[in-house]
Amino acid sequence: MITVIADDLTGAAELAGISLRYGLRTELCTGDVKDTDADVLVVSTDSRSMNKEAAVKITIDVLKQVLPLKPALVYKKIDSVLRGYVLDELEVQMQLMGKDSAFILPANPSLGRTIRNGEYFIDGKRITDTGFASDPEFPVQSSGIRSMLKDDSVAVCKTGDTLSIGIVVGEAENEKEVQVWADKIGDDRVLAGAGDFYTALLRRQHKECQKEDKQVQLPFLYVCGTAYDQSVKRVNEISGKLDAVMYINKQMILSPSSDNSAWFEQCQEKLQRCQKTVIAFEKSQIPAGSPASELRDTMAKTVKQVVERNTVRELFIEGGSTATAILDELDIKHLKPVNELKRGVVRMRAGDLYITVKPGSYELPDEIKDLFELKT
Numbered sequence: 001m002i003t004v005i006a007d008d009l010t011g012a013a014e015l016a017g018i019s020l021r022y023g024l025r026t027e028l029c030t031g032d033v034k035d036t037d038a039d040v041l042v043v044s045t046d047s048r049s050m051n052k053e054a055a056v057k058i059t060i061d062v063l064k065q066v067l068p069l070k071p072a073l074v075y076k077k078i079d080s081v082l083r084g085y086v087l088d089e090l091e092v093q094m095q096l097m098g099k100d101s102a103f104i105l106p107a108n109p110s111l112g113r114t115i116r117n118g119e120y121f122i123d124g125k126r127i128t129d130t131g132f133a134s135d136p137e138f139p140v141q142s143s144g145i146r147s148m149l150k151d152d153s154v155a156v157c158k159t160g161d162t163l164s165i166g167i168v169v170g171e172a173e174n175e176k177e178v179q180v181w182a183d184k185i186g187d188d189r190v191l192a193g194a195g196d197f198y199t200a201l202l203r204r205q206h207k208e209c210q211k212e213d214k215q216v217q218l219p220f221l222y223v224c225g226t227a228y229d230q231s232v233k234r235v236n237e238i239s240g241k242l243d244a245v246m247y248i249n250k251q252m253i254l255s256p257s258s259d260n261s262a263w264f265e266q267c268q269e270k271l272q273r274c275q276k277t278v279i280a281f282e283k284s285q286i287p288a289g290s291p292a293s294e295l296r297d298t299m300a301k302t303v304k305q306v307v308e309r310n311t312v313r314e315l316f317i318e319g320g321s322t323a324t325a326i327l328d329e330l331d332i333k334h335l336k337p338v339n340e341l342k343r344g345v346v347r348m349r350a351g352d353l354y355i356t357v358k359p360g361s362y363e364l365p366d367e368i369k370d371l372f373e374l375k376t
Contacts, residue, residue: 003066004042004198005059005093006077007084008320009327010344010359012044014195015077017340022206028348030324031333033065041071048084049137049293049321059089063096075201076192080108081120081127082148083138086192090167094190101165103185105193107172111343111362113194115171118156119143131229131361136292145169159184172196179203195344214339214347216367217313217354219271221306224280225299225322226360234364235280238372244274247282253298254287264305271310276371279303292321300325307353316356316368323357341365 002019006012012028019026024039033043043062047055066074076093078086090102107115112123120127126143127133133140142148145156155168159180168189172178175196182200185191191201224235239245246267252260271277279302281295303326307315317323327333335348335355342365345358358364364374 001036001038001069001071002040002073002075003069003071004040004075004077005062005066006042006044007048007055007079007089008046009044009323010320010357010362011077011079012042013337013346013348013357014344014359015075015198016040016042016337016348017344017346018195018199018202020337020340020346021208021211022202023209024202024206026337028335028337029333030327030335033062033069034334035069041066041069044324046321046324047089048079049296049324052085052088055085056088056092060092060096063093067096073187073191073201075198076190077198078104078106078192078194080106080111080113080194081122081132081140082106082145083132083135083140087149087151087154087167090190090192097190099188099190101163101188102167102190102192103163103170103181104167105170105172105178105181105197107170107178108194108196109172109174109178110196114173115145115156115169116173118145118171120145120148136227175200212339216371218275219310219312220276220314220316220371221271221303221312222276222278222368222372223299223303223315223317223322223326224278225296225317225319225326227281228318228360231318231360232280232283234374235278237374238278241373242274242276244270244276244372245278245280246270247280247285248298248302250285250287252302253285253290253295256298256301264309267306268310271306271312278372279306296322296325300329304329312353314354314356316358318358319360320357323355327355341367 004015016026016028019040026040027038028042030044045058114121122130128143170181178196179200332350337348344362345365347356
């Protein structure tokens with residue numbers, strides 16, 4: 001069995017989708033780890049949305065549940081642009097697994113995310129020249145890998161370099177170099193990275209299977225919990241085409257216990273009429289200084305009420321920490337991945353409800369674009 005430990009839900013879902021692509025029986029959980037006969041067990045800790053102390057603690061707790069299952073591989077899924085507590089979590093994993101070295105390959109060349117000469121690039125631009133520089137929780141202030149990790153002792157190596165003991169980050173400008181790393185690295189190191197590296201590791205022993213198409217079911221609720229520019233533009237485009245967008249207002253953020261029945265009645269009317277509705281934040285309605293955790297909590301509680309008041313068959317969520325908060329409110333801890341709509345966009349089932357999660361920066365699948373009459 002392979003075990004993946006991911007620091008957010010969308011990352012967990014992404015690797016669950018890749019596992020499905022290679023014909024592996026896959027389970028995903030956000031709560032207590034249980035023994036399973038699945039080929040791949042993916043565990044989301046949501047540690048990226050926590051403070052460092054809590055992130056390290058939950059990483060330790062999950063590892064203590066996972067390691068007795070004796071997985072053949074424990075892969076640490078990190079954010080591809082190194083946000084979160086990458087080294088802190090990796091160091092405790094090394095200790096618990098009794099290994100003195102770790103290898104990190106965060107680059108995703110298939111998505112335009114590359115590392116060369118010690119710097120991180122997205123579509124050829126230094127990461128500091130992209131939207132990640134203004135990330136609300138982990139703003140990227142330098143394109144240098146050591147600076148991004150806040151540790152000058154980390155070694156950054158090319159594929160032909162001899163690897164030192166300790167923590168090493170691999171450079172990769174294309175998918176071929178990612179595969180070279182996957183074929184080169186042994187099990188004497190803890191392995192961590194993004195989706196491309198995990199794919200390359202699977203490719204050593206498995207072959208891709210034919211994609212199974214699934215039809216999106218209605219009524220459909222689309223939740224946008226990310227401030228990523230493309231996602232905000234997409235919601236605006238939907239609003240211009242269809243009367244199907246509900247923006248959370250300032251009162252719902254500042255006074256969640258106040259009477260918001262009119263808002264929920266309007267949402268219900270749109271959901272029944274259009275059979276598809278979007279819930280999002282509007283920048284002008286967000287009080288200045290509102291912490292990200294407060295906004296996530298407001299969104300999660302709002303979505304829970306919408307789901308409880310209406311028949312919702314499909315729930316589509318953008319933003320990993322938002323997705324985790326919503327699943328917590330709905331008390332959903334175990335999901336069965338059913339198909340990969342697109343890289344990083346994975347449809348899962350919890351009882352009768354289908355739940356799809358997507359990182360804010362990833363492309364929207366055609367199934368959802370068609371549903372909302374968006375440009376391809």
